[in-house]
Amino acid sequence: MPPTKVKSAEVPISATRQHKADAEAASHPPAKPRPITRIQREKQDLILEAALEVFSLHGFRGATIDQIAEVAGMSKPNLLYYFPRKEEIHRRLMGELLVTWLAPLREMDANGDPFPEIRSYIRRKLEMARDFPRESRLFANEMLQGAPRIIEMIEVDLKNLVDEKARVLLTWMDQGKLTRTDPYHLIFSIWATTQHYADFDVQVRAVLGPGRGGEGRFEDAARYLEQLFMFGLTPKART
Amino acid sequence: MPPTKVKSAEVPISATRQHKADAEAASHPPAKPRPITRIQREKQDLILEAALEVFSLHGFRGATIDQIAEVAGMSKPNLLYYFPRKEEIHRRLMGELLVTWLAPLREMDANGDPFPEIRSYIRRKLEMARDFPRESRLFANEMLQGAPRIIEMIEVDLKNLVDEKARVLLTWMDQGKLTRTDPYHLIFSIWATTQHYADFDVQVRAVLGPGRGGEGRFEDAARYLEQLFMFGLTPKART
DNA sequence: CTAACATTTTTCCAACTGGTCAAAATTTCT
DNA sequence: AGAAATTTTGACCAGTTGGAAAAATGTTAG
Numbered sequence: 001m002p003p004t005k006v007k008s009a010e011v012p013i014s015a016t017r018q019h020k021a022d023a024e025a026a027s028h029p030p031a032k033p034r035p036i037t038r039i040q041r042e043k044q045d046l047i048l049e050a051a052l053e054v055f056s057l058h059g060f061r062g063a064t065i066d067q068i069a070e071v072a073g074m075s076k077p078n079l080l081y082y083f084p085r086k087e088e089i090h091r092r093l094m095g096e097l098l099v100t101w102l103a104p105l106r107e108m109d110a111n112g113d114p115f116p117e118i119r120s121y122i123r124r125k126l127e128m129a130r131d132f133p134r135e136s137r138l139f140a141n142e143m144l145q146g147a148p149r150i151i152e153m154i155e156v157d158l159k160n161l162v163d164e165k166a167r168v169l170l171t172w173m174d175q176g177k178l179t180r181t182d183p184y185h186l187i188f189s190i191w192a193t194t195q196h197y198a199d200f201d202v203q204v205r206a207v208l209g210p211g212r213g214g215e216g217r218f219e220d221a222a223r224y225l226e227q228l229f230m231f232g233l234t235p236k237a238r239t
Numbered sequence: 240m241p242p243t244k245v246k247s248a249e250v251p252i253s254a255t256r257q258h259k260a261d262a263e264a265a266s267h268p269p270a271k272p273r274p275i276t277r278i279q280r281e282k283q284d285l286i287l288e289a290a291l292e293v294f295s296l297h298g299f300r301g302a303t304i305d306q307i308a309e310v311a312g313m314s315k316p317n318l319l320y321y322f323p324r325k326e327e328i329h330r331r332l333m334g335e336l337l338v339t340w341l342a343p344l345r346e347m348d349a350n351g352d353p354f355p356e357i358r359s360y361i362r363r364k365l366e367m368a369r370d371f372p373r374e375s376r377l378f379a380n381e382m383l384q385g386a387p388r389i390i391e392m393i394e395v396d397l398k399n400l401v402d403e404k405a406r407v408l409l410t411w412m413d414q415g416k417l418t419r420t421d422p423y424h425l426i427f428s429i430w431a432t433t434q435h436y437a438d439f440d441v442q443v444r445a446v447l448g449p450g451r452g453g454e455g456r457f458e459d460a461a462r463y464l465e466q467l468f469m470f471g472l473t474p475k476a477r478t
Numbered sequence: 479c480t481a482a483c484a485t486t487t488t489t490c491c492a493a494c495t496g497g498t499c500a501a502a503a504t505t506t507c508t
Numbered sequence: 509a510g511a512a513a514t515t516t517t518g519a520c521c522a523g524t525t526g527g528a529a530a531a532a533t534g535t536t537a538g
Contacts, residue, residue: 061301
């Protein structure tokens, strides 16, 4: 499966600034794409990691290249050598994010039984909120701003995936294995409840207080959500 | 009930820049606070309204005074005449927001029955997401950034309120009127599911598509959430 | 070793940022 | 109306921002 259509952004990064050494021969149209070096990959990863940190905390506009460069441990011009513009960094980040972010939903298996499937979907999402809160916040930040830079991916890739899974849910409902309800809003509610623990982490911790705000909160959340969704979705006693 | 401890921020705005006309007499310690004029109130409201628009979209760091001034239809220095610093605007906004934002939870009545109470709490929150999405996003933005400017309010006012309502929920559980579960996470899940429709509005609309993404989505959400929470919280058949 | 390329640093810039200040315009009060 | 206060404006500033150019330094294949 191709890593979602990340449109341009795929250019080999260098070659952009390099003096066009086409003088020698303008014969090969696909012009040697120049293999990506070890350093390139390493530094790019470093930058993306730093950018994730900064963007997820301040949003696109609020983040500065200097900040990202500092976190990445390099100078600003050096960073700009790898990603010639701020937007490129963000675009790459979002492109990669969307793929991994939707993986849990992709795994929901139409051939499985609804409750085990939904239950483990919720668990996986909750684990992601716990283990990748920055990714969650990056996504949330983009959404809050109206998703200007990923609206297309949302409207195409995300929508298609959700449509597909909504159909799966409907099938389960038809089979009487699941309460008949709105599959889209069902998915929304799973997203909302799980991502809440990453995006509103400060609030969750503050409200739970030092006693219950520790690491145990994810276990508690899992237990609670399981109960909420299970008994909310269990069809009335079979006939 | 005082509008939550908004600490300073309460100074009459003017008098800050006014040349200290104390030359006449340094006799009255509480120095005439100079009544707030009509224009002051009007312009301040204008600014706060514009600031809500901009802050909710770009977060604190990402928003600029120029932007706010433009939306408010006045020059930057003029805006700064009313709010001498960017942070003041934000602080005021957050202070007022928290009060109105928690009103629905405050209304949850310990003397009522759990289901009608919870049901109408969900409805009220959903209505707020529909009618005041910018407020919701402003709040979300602040949370995403770790709530640096309102952490204190969160830890005190919000926590106290939630503690109180959690006790109410526990009472209902003790009385067997509600499934025994974690009252804190229950409240979180209501916040998450309802605010999702304001904060992730773009996503919701994109996924529902032009057909179902219209105004009806809030009604659908209300119906779905009601079902989710109702049947998830209904205690097992009485003995 | 060295030419060719890749990486990094230094210097620089124009636009934007939050904010100041004094003067001018307007409103309010008597 | 006229004085006093309030409000608005225009010019200005120092620091930050995203980014460009080019020189300096590494790295590596032949």
